[in-house]
Every structure is written in C-alpha cells, then in structure tokens.
Amino acid sequence: MAAPMKYPPELRRRAVQMYREADPKPVIRRMAGELGVHPEALRNWIRQDEADQGERDDRLTTTEKQELAALRQENADLRRSCEILKAASAFFAQELDPTRRRY
Template sequence: MAAPKKYPDELRARAVRLYRESDPKPLIRRLAEQWGVHPERLRTWIRQDEADRGERDDRLSTSELDELRRLRKDNAELKRANEILKAASAYVASELDPTRRRS
C-alpha cells in the first residue's frame, strides 16, 4: 500500500501552473515558500510536468512511469509463478522416478 501523499494533487497542479504561467519565471525557492512546500519538491513537480508535456527527454512521463511500475509488478508475479511451477515439476518428476526407493 502506498504511503499517503503529503501534498494534495490540487496544490501540486496549482503551484506548477502558477510557475508555468508566470513571466518572468519566479525563483522556485520563493514560489515554494509561498505555497508552503520544500523547494526541491516543487522543482521535482515542475520537471515531471515538463516531462509529461514532452519538453524534457531525460525523464519518463507519468504514464510511462505507471506502465513501468505495472510491468515490474507483472514480472515479479510471473517469476514467482515460474518458481512454483519449477518446484512442482521437480516434485512430480521425483515421484515418477522408477529408480527412487519407496519406503
């Protein structure tokens, strides 16, 4: 289960929108103080918004991050299922082995 968010999504969206619509661009530090968030948190939000808009290619977009998380979860589940199947097939093979001594 994910940890609860410290900042509501609406606050994040409004702070990023204010930064994007401001001309000239305000200092992130000052804007963060106005909104009551840590400057690095606001900077991260702005970078992620730029990635989502296709303005940055050094970060994955939110949809790509969601897909990556889903694929990693699916991969882990498939690995667990594969281990179970390996163990089951080894057990069945040992039960069918004609050279195995039965007690």
Template sequence: MGTKKYPPELRERAVRLYRESDPNPVLRRLAEQLNLHPAALRNWIRQAEADHGEREDRPTTAMLEESWRLAKENAELRRVNEVLRAASAYFAS
C-alpha cells in the same frame, strides 16, 4: 508508487501556478508561499515539462507508470514461475 507527502491537488495547483505565471516566479519563493519543500516543487515542474515534451532528460509520467506496471507484472511472473518449478520438482520425484 509510494506514499506521497503532498496531495495531488496541491501538486497540480503549484505546477499550474508556476507554468502560467509570466515571468515564472522564483521557485524558492513560490515553494515558501505554498508551504512546500523547494526540491519537491522543482521535481514536479521538471516532470510536468517532460510530460509536455519540453525536456528529454527524464521519462514522462506515462513511461514511469508503464515501467512500474511491468516491474510488478515481472515480479508476479517470477513468483508464479517459482511455484510451477517447485510443483514440477515435487511431481517429478
């Protein structure tokens, strides 16, 4: 995962505040109160909903992390494969 503009604690607190409020606060107002960009808060809330099985239109955090792990592993295997291919070509000549 890339660099994060906001600390994880702020993300967790903001999502918890939104989810535990009844009725849910207006996103833009809550974002202003917490000094967040509204789009960031909206994305965090949507991700939390996916993680809690409340929406099907986006992958869960666990699924994303597994995908990133597999992509990293795949890149490493490709690199190793290139080294082995080069070594094989060298020793074959």
C-alpha cells in the same frame, strides 16, 4: 506500496500551473516559500510536468512510470509462478521415478 503523498494533488497541479503561467518565471525557492511547500518538491513537480508535456527527455513521463511499475509487478509475479512450477515439476518428477525406492 507507495508512500502517502505529503501534498494534495490539487495543490501540486495549481502550483505548477502558477509557475508555468508566470512571466517572468519566479524563483522556485521564493514561490515554494509562499505556497508553504518544500522547494525541491515544487522543482520536481515542475520537472515532471515538463516531461509529461514533452518539453524534456531526461526523465520518464507519468504514464511511462506507471507502465514501468506495472511491468515490474508483472515480472515479479511471473518469476514467482516460474519458481512454483519448477518446484512442482521437480516434485512430480521425483514421484514418477520408477527407480526410486518407496518405503
């Protein structure tokens, strides 16, 4: 389960929009102080928006992150299923073994 968001999505969206529309670009630390958010939080929001807009390729887009999380969950589920099937297969192979003595 993901950690709860400290800042509301609307604040995040508006902060990034303010930064992108500003000319010249403001100092992130100063802008973050004015908005009452941590500078690194604002910096990460801006970077993520740039990735989502295709302006940077050094990080995954939001869609790619969601897809990766879903694939990791599916992989974990399949591994669990595989372990259950292996255990069941071993159990039934042992039960059907004609050379096995039953007491």
